[in-house]
Amino acid sequence: MTDSPRGAARTEAIMRATLELGAEIGYAKLSIEAIAARAGAGKHTVYRRWPSKGALLMDSLLHLHRSSLDYPDTGDIVADLRTQIHAAVDLLGNPPFGPLYRALIGEAQHDPALAEALNERFIAPQTEMTLARLRTARDQGLLSPSLDLDLAMAVLSGPLYFRFLITREPLTHEYVDRLLQSLFDGMGAR
């Protein structure tokens, strides 16, 4: 979608208003009307661009945090994973991103189109960046050639999302480090 400079500024203002208001009153109470008023836009302007509150929240979160999860490559795969996952849990574990991202995932459970968009636009690119970093390390001989990279991804991210969405236990750096250690040193199950 191409915007005039004024259109782009308005779009940006609407997305900022979504995150601000969402942080203040929570997703459940958020309305398109209130967002439009905060942004100084008409509500039809908002509806013209976003079909639902969930779609607007997703755009707002992804647009305003797009550079937060870029992947480091210092040559040390364990250190880079640690840096990246620490940054991810700092984002997930704190406002404004954390509670609004949780609400977005909640909404996606009732809205398959939103779930698909979230996967395509956020989860899949994040996963692909991590897999690319793991592949590089494997090609450099830093990881075993037999390592199942998809499973490694799942073992690193699944437990964090389980805490985030289900048990709501804190997402700490220490927990990330335990997960990384279990992946790299094994869990000594037997």
Place this chain on the structure above:
Amino acid sequence: MTDSPRGAARTEAIMRATLELGAEIGYAKLSIEAIAARAGAGKHTVYRRWPSKGALLMDSLLHLHRSSLDYPDTGDIVADLRTQIHAAVDLLGNPPFGPLYRALIGEAQHDPALAEALNERFIAPQTEMTLARLRTARDQGLLSPSLDLDLAMAVLSGPLYFRFLITREPLTHEYVDRLLQSLFDGMGAR
């Protein structure tokens, strides 16, 4: 709460109607009015017992599936985990439980009281049963004394919930087996 036999039958009818209607039309379209009508009860009867649609759905799911996830103990810890987790993914991956449980978790992201109740009444008891089974195996010398049981639980369940709630990839027995193998044989990261 103590019920007369008639009260208990009515409660059961309301919970059955919730799951039936939920399976037919989906959680989003489900209303207390329609559930009451299907169960032949007044809607005030429903509201008197359940504060919200989410609370009613949770009771209905937990009551009607309460015996599905009992824990086997054949003496073979890997076989028992496999049996139990295969049963869990069969439940999660199929109607009526799967889509309604996904909707319940979605609702819990907007409703902290529901999230807490889900943890207390379903997640925590399930986790405790699995941990008890793992502890028995450890005490029998079948698992390493140094195994971090909480982390083992997280590595087994987190990736399944990640698929269930985020990527919506299929929950297959084959995937469960890969997770179990990674836990017991290590992932050979390096």
